[in-house]
Amino acid sequence: MKNDYKPGDPVIFRVTKQSTDPGPRALDVHPAQSGETYSYQVDKFWTVRVALEDMVQLVTRRGKQRSVSKRDIRLRHARWWERWLYADRFPKLSQINDMTTTTTSSTD
Secondary structure, eight states, X not given: OTTOOOTTOEEEEEEEEEESSOOTTOXXXXXXXXXXXXXXXXXXXXXXXXXXXXXXXXXXXXXXXXXXXXXXXXXXXXXXXXXXXXXXXXXOHHHHHHHHHHHHXXXX
């Protein structure tokens, strides 16, 4: 079940970031040795667009696509309560398809 991804599945991908001002969703915040920046993690709420044998193609809320290995430890299925609580953060494939259709037809 862990690596059983299907198109439309909501997933959470944990990204490591570094900046001088962590945002409100920052997790596991650690200051740098010099104390000027912080290293932290942020959960990204993405949707599976295509599931291949060992990779998944994910789509972000703004329509960007990312390819990630199914074995990446930063990738996991959204739990039932996360799907409910953060439902507006997961992109819907129908909305993404509409966005790509609109941008392709406007550039023709």
